[in-house]
Amino acid sequence: MDTLFKSEALCKNYGRFPALRGVNMEIPRGSIYGFVGKNGAGKTTLIRLICGLQSPGSGSFTLMGYKNDDAQISKARRRMGAVVESPAFYKDMSARDNLIQQCLMMGLPDYKGVDELLELVGLADTAKKKARNFSLGMRQRLGIAIALCGDPDFIILDEPTNGLDPQGIIDIRELILKLNRDKGITFLISSHILDELSRLATHYGFIDKGVIVREMSAEELKKECRKSVRMKVSDIQALVRVMEKKGFEYKILDGNSADVYAEMNFSELARAFEEEGTAIITMEEHDESLEAFYLELLGGQKNA
Template sequence: MEYVLQTRDLRKNYGHYKVLNGLTMGVPKGAIYGFVGKNGAGKTTLLRLICGLQEPTAGEYSIYGTANHQKREIVRARKRIGAVVETPAIYLDMTAEDNMKAQYRYLGMPSFEGITDILKLVGLENTGKKKAKNFSLGMRQRLGIAVALAGNPDFLILDEPVNGLDPQGMIEIRELILKLNREQGITVLISSHILDELSKIATHFGFIDKGCIVKEISAVELEKACRKCIHIEVSDTKTLSFVLDEMGVEYTVLSQTEADIFSSISVTDLALTLDKKNCKIKAMQECDESLENYYINLVGGKDYE
């Protein structure tokens, strides 16, 4: 598998405080990678390191195979990155077009060709002379992404892109990210605490806790782990297992009295069959573990960022 970003035992200390503590992860090319962690877990610190805003204390990372200790080469590799870290890098007293022109000048681009196309891509082509300070929060976020797209990057880093947005703003950012990924082929790394939104677009997930990656998983694998089931409590799971085996049903026994059933079943037929074998159903509930529940069960606690 080809990776856009890889980190190996990456560490970042501030005095005695360890923000990143041996972090190892990989963002596959073409992925939308959801980066999930509690407050202070180290997500933004990692993004700042990748963008060259800070230096690691130890360990290394590579961008498109170029390691960070290769000073000249890593600068060239970073030119393939567009990023919105913490807040959008925009001038509030300037229009969307003037913000784009300022970024083009900063990058030393020879002309302003392509600005109209980028603004159209993010849905800001008709903002005219309206200044960014009069934009909605969602429009500012989209302008920040537009600025990050200057220079035609193929790796986009977004730090909390839907934070504070209303439902319509979230939908607009979600659709934009999907369009950039599917139509432009841009790999996207998203740090976000809006787990429900991440579950709708991410192809891969990385869960960080106390500066370490505790789990990397694809969306396909996560869907299997979070799939719907019927949680059933009975008087005897040995009898339940015998009946479910005869029915050809997939299940997992959790204890002497509890099990999860993963296939569609006739509850009536199951209840009648168990009753004939003197096995009583005490409780039954349909379950569908969410990304949020999966994350909480993985790292513990509810105070996620």
């Protein structure tokens, strides 16, 4: 898989505040890159640099083979679409007029694809309704449709499911997956809804305080998001004694429950608890979510 975007030691300061501190990041072509980070971690700053809205303080990046200081980088950006923060469009125009406007601005020879795009994002029936009167979901779809004008190779979506209802989230997800699968479009998606992201992304980049904490593929993440057994017992001290005796890794959650990270024989475990004179109230398999992994990652970083 070749690389579509690569940054090296990318830095950006806002006054004295370092928004990016030596970001090294790589987006493989054809991937859906989930960009994960807290508010203020530096996600949108990096997106702004990629889009040419701001310039880096130091470091460099390469977009589709063009370096950031190359005068020809606009050629790469012509193969790109983006929705940065909130969807951008002319509020006094209809969805169709907005797409025609984008086609004209990009110098496309015709705008035959406009109706197809409207169909694709589910805005075909909006007729002459002004974009000003669109719901949040419709605005988001229009933003994506504008980003899709001119058949881009790379689309950046900053929090694409922000404010969408559950059906809207599913629709956007299906659309992204379809475009990635059918047209081979590479996506960079920053999102707070991590579980939603985990249904889409093929690659992840975790950013915190302007630094990429970790980059990994979805397979690697799956391996790292460990499965655990969540146990609820009548005496948590007895659980601690049993786990210590057996050498199992565990994490106390509250006064009577804990997560145990180990392959275990349930009959043996039940016997051990019986010997301790304590009862197992419930026991269930538990998947560590992307969210939990992320929190652990940040915690690890903080403690490092």
